[in-house]
Amino acid sequence: MKKLVIILVSTIFCSCGDDFLDNPPNIGLTPDKLTDLASAQALLYGAYTQIRPFVSQSALYSAGMMRDVLNRNRGEYDNFYGHEISTNMTSWQYTSGFTALGTVNKIFADDLANTAATDAEKAAILADAHFLRALIYFDLNNYWGDPITGYTVPLLELPLSIDDRVSCATTSELSSFIETEIEAARFHFQEASSGISNYYAATALAARIYFFHEKYDSAYARANEVITSGQYALESDVTDVFTAPGNSNEIIFKIMFNSVDGSGVSPSARIFEAYQASPTVGFYSMNTNGVAAEMIMDEDDARYTGLYSSDDNYVYVEKYTTDQMHYQYIRLAEMHLTRAEANIIVNSSVNQQDVDDINALRNRAKPSSALTSIPTKDQALNMLFEDRTKELAFELGDHFLNTKRLKFGIIRTEDEGDGFKTYSEWIELLLYPFPTNEVDIHGLTRSGN
Amino acid sequence: MNRSFNGSYVNQTVYTVLVDIAKKSNLNFRQVNQSINVQKSTSEQKLDPVISKQERSVSGIVYDELNEGLPGVNVVINGTSSGTITDYEGNYRLNIPDENITLVFSAIGYDDQEILVGARSVIDVTLGVNVKELEEVVVMGYGTQIKRKMTSSVSRVNLEKLNSAATNSFEGGLQGIVPGVQVTTSSALGGSAIRVRIRGTSSVSANSEPLYVIDGIPIESGEISTSQPGGGIQEWNLQQAANTNVLASLNPADIESMEVLKDAAAAAIYGSRGANGVVLITTKNGKAGETKVTVSGSFGLSEATNRIGLLNAEQYLILAKQAWYNSGFDVADFWNNSGVLVDGLTQEEAERTDTDWVDQVLQVGQVADYNVSISGGSKKTTFYLSANVKDQTTILRGNKYQRFGTRLNVDHEINEKLSIGGRLMLTYINDKQVPTNWAGGVSNVSEMLPIWPVRKEDGSYFNVSDEQPVAGVDLRTINLKSNQILGNWYFKYKILDALSFRSELGSNLLFNDDFHFRDGQITSHGRSVASTVNGKRMGYNWKNIVNYTKSFGQHNLDLLGASEMQSYTSKLNSVFGDTFINSTLTRPQDAAIINASNGESTYSFLSYIGRANYDFQDRYLLSVSFRADGSSRFGPDNRWGYFPAVSLGWVISDENFFSTLATTVNFFKIRFSYGLVGNSEIGDYSYLSTYGTSTYDANTGLGISNVGDDELGWETTSQLNIGITFEILEGRISGEFDIYDKTTNDLLLPFPVSQMTGVSLVTKNAGTLTNKGYDLMLSSVNINTSSFKWSSSVTLNYNENLVTSLGDELIEDGISASVGLGGISIFPGYPVGVNQLVEWAGVDQKTGEDTYKDLEGNILSYSQAIEDYGSFAIFEQANRRPMGNPWPKYTGGVENRFNFKKFYGSFLFTFATGQTYEDGYMKALTQPFGGDKLNPPSHMLNSWSSSDGNTSNVSQVNASNVFWEGTSEHLYSTDYLRLRDLTIGYKITSRGTAVKGVDVSLKMVNALTFTKAPDFFWDPEFTGVVQSRQSNNIGAGGAFKQSPQAKSIILGLVINL
Structure with a gap:
């Protein structure tokens, strides 16, 4: 019996092997499994998911900096409204942008050339990957790029490992990269079997990029190509553009939302949450004393009467009446405005096509304001600044980017007094700081590395 | 002693054997829990029953404190060696020479009792418990x-x-x-x-x-x-x-x-x-003997330990108008332009409203707790069976917590070699929660103004949103139900006299079934949402232990070898519903949008354990242990950790040279120990790089969710401990004092990496943390008479927590944790969770402005800081430094216990000093008249004013918006001394009746609190801004939207049957 017990005890002590400690996760994937076409496609879908907060943050933050909005009850957004840009909020945008870039760059790090897929399938992958890189870097450069010193965010073309160290790129280097990327996207979309985005979305984004890079001939060419393609049409009623879920044929590229994606991840969720027409929830309403309001609040303009509402205290922006909708990233109206302005600048004069572009939007919003004659260049450019602000207000930060492009002044904060501060006064002040950790780890500085 | 005894004990119980040995020796035996204690008799009496030449005898029963018969009690005629021992049921019978003798009843763990026999022939005795520590x-x-x-x-x-x-x-x-x-x-x-x-x-x-x-x-x-x-x-x-x-x-x-x-x-x-x-x-075991039934119940009432001081309507309007004026606005425009009239409120309505929002969300709490236990057994089988119900309505309106539980503990001795047993606990919890802390409810009482009503005239909620405390509670359902089954089963086999084997299987099953619902009135998007969450956690643990205990002369050896394996799996399924067409629909299945999610993870441990305890003459003590642990939570190359320990003890009071002191200091032991222990609580897959899934337009997306580290290994803590244990004046004073030095190496840190990698933090072994301090425990029996006993105890701990290194020059300036406020960090040279703050230098009494100290020591006013740096945020970023300490330096308690005849009482004071918290919300509350409309704490009434000429350290109020800077102005000490427990009771026992004992008590909990915390802190005790227990070290120094604690008065009744 004792022997039996001793054998039993010995057996029990020695019965368990190291394999008892092998418990790989049943959920999620490890990097070594991301080797096929489906994985590359999934990475792209993942990146599109990751840019949802990135784009909506741009829109909200810039509206605050322009003081086009009143912030009712979100102290953290006062950073922008009060022109005290801290890393608390901007770090989120930096992180979400680079997170999406990291996902896209994983595709470039993998051996796509040797992946089992047709050339058209590979082209589709590359097209979306280049498109996303152009989109993300364009916005990063807009907010972190320092036009005075000429330095901007680091340029990463491959995933960054935790031990890698990088330095700031120059704004010219990054601008060039963005343009190369968007052209690469256009090239591959032409060869692609299909894509998440498409050729015209890339072309429209190219028009926007060139426009804000002040390469007006290219901006004109790309905008013109989109307009003349016949693929898209302006809505006759501007409010139809914003009818949920956002399938208007005026929209060239949208960041998608599908209810099965999960609540709380809608690309328009954050914007809707901010602007919703309620005095108790939501936190942004239009600053009736702001620059944009002065142009927008026109009772004869459908862009105001149809897309804004008010109560005794506030004027609400109602472009996003629900969070259950796509985020309209580029629409045809912008292409008309871009084509017109680019053409006027390139030609240094105004022609009938430019007037037609302006009138295309004025006729549907306020026919009485349609041009009946060809204005002077300066008149036309002033009109376009106003029309652009009215048309695209609170959508993607266009008012801020256009003000920056034109080096206009920005309304002062209460602490600074009345009037406007000049471009030279605000350009460095409103530059987004690098996250503290990035400075600590990489020693990032825009004053030259 | 080195005596041997011969005897044949076939089919005899241990008890019978020990009684026989006791009769042949000067040893007493006493069962204490699972062990038999052996002690020399206090006198050299022979314990054989005395056969007197006279025919007179005396008999009786000796009872314990619970009126159970007490076996093994020595009953000795005082001054002689004659006596006997009580039997299994506490009975004794003793022949005595005459009636003038005194019987001495003694047993280990009980007070001796002497009784003059007199003319009585039956003497029943109850011995009081006195287990020598x-x-x-x-x-x-x-x-x-x-x-x-x-x-x-x-x-x-x-x-x-x-x-x-x-x-x-x-x-x-x-x-x-x-x-x-x-x-x-x-x-x-x-x-x-x-x-x-x-x-x-x-x-x-x-x-x-x-x-x-x-x-x-x-x-x-x-x-x-x-x-x-x-x-x-x-x-x-x-x-x-x-x-x-x-x-x-x-x-x-x-x-x-x-x-x-x-x-x-x-x-x-x-x-x-x-x-x-x-x-x-x-947990409790049954004891052989009569079946004991205990029925107990308690009922308590509770209220908040502190009501925070907020402004009433009149005070608010005075201060708000003052702020409005200070910002250069015309007071005549206050009502129309300041923004206090919201949701259709008119000036007239506001002026006649005075809402105490604290009253709206607090109530008198009630708690009822009922227990029934039945225990007992035979010589071979013992059992303990209990059932309990707790029904609690807390001080937070809407919060109700119910617990129903039962337990069965059984032990059975099959034969002299084999015994088996098991423990089984079943518990059901039904917890109806209300939002607190960040979620709102009571923590949002400052979000509403006293001039705002709770409801409108039509009965709907005024200014309804998640921030409205009443609406936030009423329009949200949080119901958390769970079932837990905790059990273990063992068998123990005695292989040899000195060698035994025990195998034990334990399981822990936890099922939770949660329901959440939020009405659309309090969601940010206006739609009602609901979710159900079903979780399942299943763990098992199997250990096998071989134990060898043997004495060789004066050498005593206790060896242990064991193996243990443990596995634990967690699964979670949740269904989320968004948008309901009808207010009666609340389940996710009825929602327009339904999303499901699933989570699953598993970990396992495999361990080998060895320990040797050795002593010589009970005087020189040595213990050595070793454990090898493997865990699935670490990389394959770093799975195993090894944790040795050694400890030594020396009972100096047993040495001859100590004999001169021995009459006073009857026990004195020095202890020394050193060992390594580990921490593996980092989640199940931190070592792996993983990509998580997401959904884009109904397509599966991938994104990196964790960057792993193949080398990820154990966090190891070494600890040196030197201590003494002493007993003075025969146990009237006893105590322990320990000094320790703990060092944790290879900290598992949320190591900040470049966010351009796709993640912001990775788990990495880096850095060192120390805890140094001492523990003191002092107990005394101040008075000990037959009718009155007073004992005291004092506990004290001093601890200093310090991060000594973060292991990488790149983070020598510390790690900032994102906890919503952004200012809490880990810095070398400071405690974990220290605050990063700008030093506040008081209020400039000429201007009423706050002033701050930059890192060079220059004092700048608020406006100067903005002027010099461009913005206060930039000034703050540039001039923050570590401050404060979220961990108390001194903690402890003082307890006194009294027994007077059948009355008893006790009180316990507890304290903690040295800790500080930064209230991140206070900046908002002290600038409450800008965009955010908040009701500030009442001390704001004393803010600086140019007109009254008084000095104040609260800056002038104005109608500016809030900037969320962190400064030392809002770093508060929360030292406290608290009357944690005050109990008085009355206990009666009786024999021969159905009810053997009744105990009635009245208990007060947290009755008094003395604290340095400001009166706008609900309570000095809270756990910091990061709410998860798993990760609340980093954010321990920040307080944000706290919630109250309760003080209670509880009436208790215990009936022993």
Whole structure:
């Protein structure tokens, strides 16, 4: 019996092997499994998911900096409204942008050339990957790029490992990269079997990029190509553009939302949450004393009467009446405005096509304001600044980017007094700081590395 | 002694054998818990029954404190060696020479009693309990030991000392009675979490709660439920610490004792899970003898320990108008332009409204607790069966917590060699929660103005949103239900006289079924949302122990070898519903949008354990242990960790040279220990790089979710402990004093990496953390007469927590943690969770502006800082430095106990000093008249004013917007001294009746609190801004939207049948 017990005890002590400690996760994937076409496609879908907060943050933050909005009850957004840009909020945008870039760059790090897929399938992958890189870097450069010193965010073309160290790129280097990327996207979309985005979305984004890079001939060419393609049409009623879920044929590229994606991840969720027409929830309403309001609040303009509402205290922006909708990233109206302005600048004069572009939007919003004659260049450019602000207000930060492009002044904060501060006064002040950790780890500085 | 006895004991019980040996020797035997204590008789009496030449005899029964017959009691004629021993049922019979003799009744663990016989022939006696502390059997990991032989630092707490009756969970009862154990209650919410730190926080990011082991089975502590069951994070409650605490499932009345293993030598037997200390809980066993039935119940009322001081309507309007004026506005425009008239409110309505929002969300709490236990057994089988119900309505309106539990403990001796047993606990919890902390409810009372009504005239909520405290509570349902099954089964086989084998299988099953609903009126998007969460956690633990105990002359040896395997799987399924067409629909299935999610993870441990306890003459003590732990949580190349420990003890009082002191100091022991323990509480897959899935337009997306580290390994804590144990004046004064030095290396840090990698943090071994301090425990019996006893005890711990290195020059300036406020960090040279703040230099009495000190020591006013730096945010970023300390330096308690005839009483004061908290919300509350409309604390009435000429350290109010800077202005000390427990009771016992005893008590909990915390803190006790118990070290120094705690008065009744 004792022997039996001793054998039993010995057996029990020695019965368990190291394999008892092998418990790989049943959920999620490890990097070594991301080797096929489906994985590359999934990475792209993942990146599109990751840019949802990135784009909506741009829109909200810039509206605050322009003081086009009143912030009712979100102290953290006062950073922008009060022109005290801290890393608390901007770090989120930096992180979400680079997170999406990291996902896209994983595709470039993998051996796509040797992946089992047709050339058209590979082209589709590359097209979306280049498109996303152009989109993300364009916005990063807009907010972190320092036009005075000429330095901007680091340029990463491959995933960054935790031990890698990088330095700031120059704004010219990054601008060039963005343009190369968007052209690469256009090239591959032409060869692609299909894509998440498409050729015209890339072309429209190219028009926007060139426009804000002040390469007006290219901006004109790309905008013109989109307009003349016949693929898209302006809505006759501007409010139809914003009818949920956002399938208007005026929209060239949208960041998608599908209810099965999960609540709380809608690309328009954050914007809707901010602007919703309620005095108790939501936190942004239009600053009736702001620059944009002065142009927008026109009772004869459908862009105001149809897309804004008010109560005794506030004027609400109602472009996003629900969070259950796509985020309209580029629409045809912008292409008309871009084509017109680019053409006027390139030609240094105004022609009938430019007037037609302006009138295309004025006729549907306020026919009485349609041009009946060809204005002077300066008149036309002033009109376009106003029309652009009215048309695209609170959508993607266009008012801020256009003000920056034109080096206009920005309304002062209460602490600074009345009037406007000049471009030279605000350009460095409103530059987004690098996250503290990035400075600590990489020693990032825009004053030259 | 070296005597041998011969005898044949075929089919005799141990009891019979011991009685026989006792009769042949001068030894007494006494069963204490699972052990038999052996002691020399106090006199050299021979314990054979005396056969007197006279025919007179006296008989009776000796009872214990519970009126149970007490076997093995020595009954001796005083001044002689004649006497007898009580039998199995406490009976004795003794022939006596005459009636003038005095009988002495004595038993180990009980007070002696002397009784003059007189003319009586029947004398029944009840002996009072008096377990000498040094003879107590202390439960160690995988075994037991007599306290006098212990060489490590272990504190034992029995049920009598456990003040858990009014805490959310049993571990709260440790507060103030075990030195070195810091206990912090997080909230008055029913069943909510309690933070426990043993000798400081030993980690930064890994779970720092001690390991809880119930009847030998390690238990997963933490929250039962998830607080973010679906949807955007803002849609839910963000109150992780408030979620139901797993440990609250254990009924405190079922606990026999708790042992707290504090030093590494004691905890190293738990290896990789012992770094935070270990709490061993032993539940009650039945005892052979008459079946005992105990019925108990208590009923209590409670209210908040403090009502925070907010402005009433009149005060608010005075201050708000003053702020409006100070900002250069015309007071005549106040009502129209200041923004206080919202949601259709008119000036007239506002002027006649005076809402006390605190009253709206607090109530008088009630708690009823009922227990029934039945225990007993035969010589071979003992059992303990209990059932309990707790029904609590807390001070937070809408919060209701119910617990139904039962326990069965059975032990059976099949034969002399083989015994078996089992423990089974079933608990059902139904917890209806209300939002607190970040989630709102009571924590949002400042969000509403006193000039705002709760409801409009039509009955709908005024200014309805998630921030409206009443609407936030009424329009949200949080119902957390859980079932827990905790069981273990063992068999023990005695292979040889000295060699035994025990195999034990334990299981822990936890099922939670949660329901959350938020009405569209309080969601950010206006749609109602709901979710159900079903979780399942299944763990098992199998250990096999071989024990060899042998004495060789004066050498005593106790060897232990064990293996243990443990596996734990968690699964979670949740269904989230968004948009309901009808207000009666609340289940996700009825929603327009339905999303489901699933989570699953598993971990396992494989361990080999060895320990040797050796002593020579009970005087020179040595213990050596070793544990090898493998865990699936670490990379394949770094799975195994090795945790050795050694401890030494020397009973100096047994040495000859000590004899001159021995009359005063009857026991004095020096202890030394050193050991390594580990921490593996980092989640299950941190070592792996993983890509998580997402959905884009109904297509599966991938994104990196974790960057792994193949080299990720154990966080290892070494601890040196030097201590003494002493007893003076025959136990009238006793105590322990320990000095310790704990160093945690290879900290599992949330190591900040470039966010351009796709993640912001990775888990990495880096850095060092120390905890140094001392524990003191002093007990005294001040008065001990037959009718009055007064005893006292004092516990004190001093602990200094310090991050000494972060292991990489790139983060020598510390790690900033994103906890919503952005200012809490880990810095070398400072405690974990220190605040990063700008130093506030007071209010400029000429201007009423706040002033601040930059890093060079220059003092700048608020406006100067903006002027010099461009913005205050930039000034703040440039001039922050580490300040404060979230961890108390001194903690402890003072307890006094009294017994006067049948009355008894006790009071316990607890205290904590040295800790500070930055109230991140105070900046908003002290600038409440800008865009955010808030009701500020009442001290704002004393803000600086140019007109009154008085000085004030509260800056001038104005109508500016809030900037969320962190400055030392809002860093507060929360030192406190609290009358934690005050009890008076009356206990009667009777024999021969159906009711053998009745105990009536009145208990007050948290009755008095003296604190340095400002009066706008609900309570000085809270657990910091990061609400998860698993990760609340980094954010421990920040307070944000706290919630109240309760003080209670409880009437208790115990009936023994």
